[in-house]
Amino acid sequence: MTDENPIVSEAARQMSICNACRYCEGYCAVWNAIEFKPVLDSGYIKHLANLCHDCRDCYYACPYNEPDHEFKLNIPKAMGEVRMETYTSYVRPKFLKFVIEKPALATILASSAAIAVAMLYASLVFGAGKFSTLPMTTVIPASTYKPITMLVYVYTIGIWSWEGISYWSEINGGTHFSGSGLAKGAYDAIFHTNFRGGGTGCKVPEERNRYFRMSAHSLVMFGFIDALVSISFYPDIFGLAGLAYLLGSLAVSTGTAALIYLHMKERVGSRSQKQSSMDYPFTILLFLAGITGVLVPISTGTAWFNWNFLMHDALIAVVFLLAPYSKFVHPVLRIISLIKYNSDSLKQTI
Amino acid sequence: MGSKVIVVGGGNAALSSAIESAERGNAVILLEASPLHSRGGNSRYTRDIRYAHEEDEFTSGSYPKEELRDDLIGVSGSFDNPEVAELVIGRSQEMAQWMHEHSITFKKEIRGTLNLSRTNAFFMGGGRVLVDTYYKLIQKLGVRVFYDAPASSINISDCRVNSITAFLDGKEQEISADKYIFASGGYEGNKEWLSQFWGEKSRNIKVRGSRFNTGIPLRSLMGSNALMCGVEKAGHMVAVDSRSPEYDAGIVSRIDAIPWGIVVNKNCERFYDEGQDIWPKRYAIWGRLVADQEGQMAYVIVDSKATGKFMPTAYPSIDANSIEDLAGKIGLNADKTARLISDFNNGITKSGEDAFNWSNNGLPVPKSHWALPIDTPPYHAYPLSPGLTFTYQGVRINKTGRIVLKDGELENGFAAGEIASGNVLRSGYLAGFGLTIGTTLGRLAGGWEND
Ligand SMILES: Cc1cc2nc3c(=O)[nH]c(=O)nc-3n(C[C@H](O)[C@H](O)[C@H](O)COP(=O)(O)OP(=O)(O)OC[C@H]3O[C@@H](n4cnc5c(N)ncnc54)[C@H](O)[C@@H]3O)c2cc1C
Numbered sequence: 001m002t003d004e005n006p007i008v009s010e011a012a013r014q015m016s017i018c019n020a021c022r023y024c025e026g027y028c029a030v031w032n033a034i035e036f037k038p039v040l041d042s043g044y045i046k047h048l049a050n051l052c053h054d055c056r057d058c059y060y061a062c063p064y065n066e067p068d069h070e071f072k073l074n075i076p077k078a079m080g081e082v083r084m085e086t087y088t089s090y091v092r093p094k095f096l097k098f099v100i101e102k103p104a105l106a107t108i109l110a111s112s113a114a115i116a117v118a119m120l121y122a123s124l125v126f127g128a129g130k131f132s133t134l135p136m137t138t139v140i141p142a143s144t145y146k147p148i149t150m151l152v153y154v155y156t157i158g159i160w161s162w163e164g165i166s167y168w169s170e171i172n173g174g175t176h177f178s179g180s181g182l183a184k185g186a187y188d189a190i191f192h193t194n195f196r197g198g199g200t201g202c203k204v205p206e207e208r209n210r211y212f213r214m215s216a217h218s219l220v221m222f223g224f225i226d227a228l229v230s231i232s233f234y235p236d237i238f239g240l241a242g243l244a245y246l247l248g249s250l251a252v253s254t255g256t257a258a259l260i261y262l263h264m265k266e267r268v269g270s271r272s273q274k275q276s277s278m279d280y281p282f283t284i285l286l287f288l289a290g291i292t293g294v295l296v297p298i299s300t301g302t303a304w305f306n307w308n309f310l311m312h313d314a315l316i317a318v319v320f321l322l323a324p325y326s327k328f329v330h331p332v333l334r335i336i337s338l339i340k341y342n343s344d345s346l347k348q349t350i
Numbered sequence: 351m352g353s354k355v356i357v358v359g360g361g362n363a364a365l366s367s368a369i370e371s372a373e374r375g376n377a378v379i380l381l382e383a384s385p386l387h388s389r390g391g392n393s394r395y396t397r398d399i400r401y402a403h404e405e406d407e408f409t410s411g412s413y414p415k416e417e418l419r420d421d422l423i424g425v426s427g428s429f430d431n432p433e434v435a436e437l438v439i440g441r442s443q444e445m446a447q448w449m450h451e452h453s454i455t456f457k458k459e460i461r462g463t464l465n466l467s468r469t470n471a472f473f474m475g476g477g478r479v480l481v482d483t484y485y486k487l488i489q490k491l492g493v494r495v496f497y498d499a500p501a502s503s504i505n506i507s508d509c510r511v512n513s514i515t516a517f518l519d520g521k522e523q524e525i526s527a528d529k530y531i532f533a534s535g536g537y538e539g540n541k542e543w544l545s546q547f548w549g550e551k552s553r554n555i556k557v558r559g560s561r562f563n564t565g566i567p568l569r570s571l572m573g574s575n576a577l578m579c580g581v582e583k584a585g586h587m588v589a590v591d592s593r594s595p596e597y598d599a600g601i602v603s604r605i606d607a608i609p610w611g612i613v614v615n616k617n618c619e620r621f622y623d624e625g626q627d628i629w630p631k632r633y634a635i636w637g638r639l640v641a642d643q644e645g646q647m648a649y650v651i652v653d654s655k656a657t658g659k660f661m662p663t664a665y666p667s668i669d670a671n672s673i674e675d676l677a678g679k680i681g682l683n684a685d686k687t688a689r690l691i692s693d694f695n696n697g698i699t700k701s702g703e704d705a706f707n708w709s710n711n712g713l714p715v716p717k718s719h720w721a722l723p724i725d726t727p728p729y730h731a732y733p734l735s736p737g738l739t740f741t742y743q744g745v746r747i748n749k750t751g752r753i754v755l756k757d758g759e760l761e762n763g764f765a766a767g768e769i770a771s772g773n774v775l776r777s778g779y780l781a782g783f784g785l786t787i788g789t790t791l792g793r794l795a796g797g798w799e800n801d
């Protein structure tokens with residue numbers, strides 16, 4: 001249980017109290033997972049931290065919270081701090097850790113650089129004046145677009161996997177893994193099983209039980225996947241694919257706006273500050289990518305179509321390039337923990 | 351139209367009566383002694399209710415009234431006030447539904463160590479969610495809630511409450527209403543009162559629940575000749591971790607490793623059969639047993655075989671690889687402890703595979719079940735203190751919820767919850783029944799069937 005790392009050992013202290021209590025059972029997978037282990041070692045704490053998705057239900061249920069109670073619990077915050085630890089410690093290659101540690105700076109620099117490169121490309125290759133009059137496929141020929149996007153995907157997925165495997169080997173010690181655990185984990189991720197607070201919804205924002213957070217996250221997730229699939233039809237993005245792209249982008253921008261609103265409403269200090277400072281820049285980046293995506297079909301035929309499209313592509317590229325070094329590692333670590341959780345729990349029921 | 355009602359207290363009983371009363375159109379004021387952040391008294395630390403029911407979706411089977419009555423008599427011996435006990439038992443049947451209608455979500459399927467129980471229903475999030483939900487509700491119903499507002503005295507004459515004195519907005523004030531409901535819990539948080547029975551020992555008793563349950567309204571009613579119910583000195587007391595805070599540790603400080611090991615006091619003596627009977631029933635005797643030891647302290651010692659057999663503890667165990675080292679760490683005489691344990695290990699009779707039937711009856715203090723030898727390092731110890739859950743004594747009420755005095759009944763003074771639990775449970779405790787007493791009597795006082 002003792003870990004060199006004070007963040008992990010503080011979380012272990014808090015979770016030991018939870019393990020003796022378990023009143024939060026039913027809110028999310030953490031409360032079932034905790035029951036599989038009488039003694040919580042540091043790998044397991046990290047696993048629990050990635051099963052936590054920061055809904056704050058347990059915070060609003062706990063009678064032992066800081067600052068008023070001697071136990072000084074703040075589970076979502078403690079879990080968030082450990083989660084941030086795992087995000088940074090599993091960055092691969094390791095020397096790129098500084099990127100994830102400075103999320104605002106990294107996002108701003110990367111986005112400005114990408115937009116600048118795009119604008120330079122437009123003005124130097126085509127001339128700023130002429131640029132807006134050219135057809136889209138001249139500006140970005142499909143023959144260039146496809147290999148570049150492929151390359152970007154391979155890069156992102158490659159690094160994600162590298163990071164994921166490093167995480168998996170620490171939290172799991174290479175043991176239990178099952179196909180049905182994998183299937184159930186994927187199911188939980190897709191259907192947001194843990195976002196339902198055991199039938200009571202999430203207590204954020206404003207301590208009201210509802211499905212605001214689940215809806216916002218679903219919009220972002222499904223919107224993003226939808227946009228990703230429909231853009232693969234490039235350059236044929238005006239018919240049905242265009243409609244799908246519009247809807248996807250709309251979902252991403254509304255979902256991210258809702259998440260930003262939700263974070264801004266947070267007043268009581270029930271989440272990790274570090275987590276917030278990582279969430280904000282990335283959510284804003286996604287929001288901007290979403291908005292420029294919405295403008296793609298809307299601006300068709302206007303003089304600024306090409307400018308918007310190029311800017312949108314630049315932002316999307318940043319999303320993918322930063323993915324393994326930003327908030328966007330969370331799908332990887334979380335999915336892995338969901339798979340482990342489901343593999344473990346299927347094993348328990350036998 | 352509605353009348354003016356003052357509710358004294360801010361836990362489950364008070365809230366249930368405020369909801370019932372406000373729903374009937376009364377103008378309700380609720381006085382909670384604690385600040386907002388720790389509102390809810392002992393109800394804040396609860397998690398389940400026991401109620402008579404047919405098969406329903408919150409439990410695994412039916413629990414007839416008769417069985418509930420037998421269970422209550424089983425723990426308590428007899429009813430001090432059979433009329434009220436019957437009323438609570440009968441009315442408990444409507445309780446889960448009422449709570450459900452008032453925004454409480456019950457668990458329907460529980461994985462892990464807690465399985466859906468037949469007799470008790472568990473609500474999501476536990477007691478804090480329960481009371482917070484009710485507070486939100488009464489605010490919607492227009493109840494005026496005052497925090498940091500302890501009532502200090504009740505002014506009674508001619509079988510009527512004329513007014514109460516309470517701390518409101520930072521100063522002592524006298525306020526009056528048409529009707530008063532006292533739902534301020536027991537006096538378990540009042541060390542001075544406890545010392546009347548326990549003397550110096552009371553300093554070392556941990557109060558598991560709210561520090562605001564000081565029983566002032568109860569004492570004031572006693573002073574006005576209210577009749578009492580429930581055993582005077584007694585309280586529900588279990589063994590808790592000595593390292594826990596003096597108040598408000600709730601459920602997490604309890605230690606239930608006892609059947610799996612041995613318990614010794616500071617003089618390295620065992621003092622009671624750790625394996626006696628069925629654990630849930632025995633759980634509650636260990637508080638008193640520990641309270642009778644020197645310094646109100648004892649230690650439970652187990653070996654590595656016991657890991658995972660009992661509920662995890664809030665504080666880590668004290669560990670060592672030999673009994674002597676362990677004794678050193680917890681301040682016991684190493685030789686004496688080692689001798690005690692080897693005597694214990696050597697006389698164990700194992701009948702069959704099931705450790706339930708392993709015993710050591712040759713010792714001055716036998717261990718009648720689960721006598722597992724303590725021989726596999728690492729060894730673990732937990733320091734024990736007595737932890738008081740609640741006190742039993744309260745005021746007597748009649749079947750309308752009104753407080754009974756030596757010379758009559760209070761026309762406009764009602765009691766609900768733990769302050770009146772002695773009517774139903776004179777001593778002993780049945781898990782999940784504290785809330786049931788509070789909800790049923792609270793609703794009764796609030797006007798359920800009375801008006
Ligand atoms: C750790 C623990 C776990 C428990 N678990 C369960 C369980 O799962 N199920 C169950 O049924 N029971 C449980 N119980 C028992 C249960 O808590 C009580 O029986 C029940 O909560 C009593 O409710 P009440 O409203 O009468 O009193 P309380 O909830 O204790 O409320 C008393 C209220 O009165 C206020 N008050 C005190 N003095 C004054 C004053 N002078 N003026 C104004 N206000 C005052 C207090 O601040 C408090 O708000 C548990 C108890 C403990 C300690």
Ligand code: SF4
Nearest residue numbers: 018021022023024062
């Ligand atoms: S967060 Fe609080 S209420 Fe929930 S399990 Fe932990 S200690 Fe218990």
Ligand code: SF4
Nearest residue numbers: 028052053055056058
């Ligand atoms: S914040 Fe939500 S997701 Fe995280 S541990 Fe608490 S209940 Fe689970």
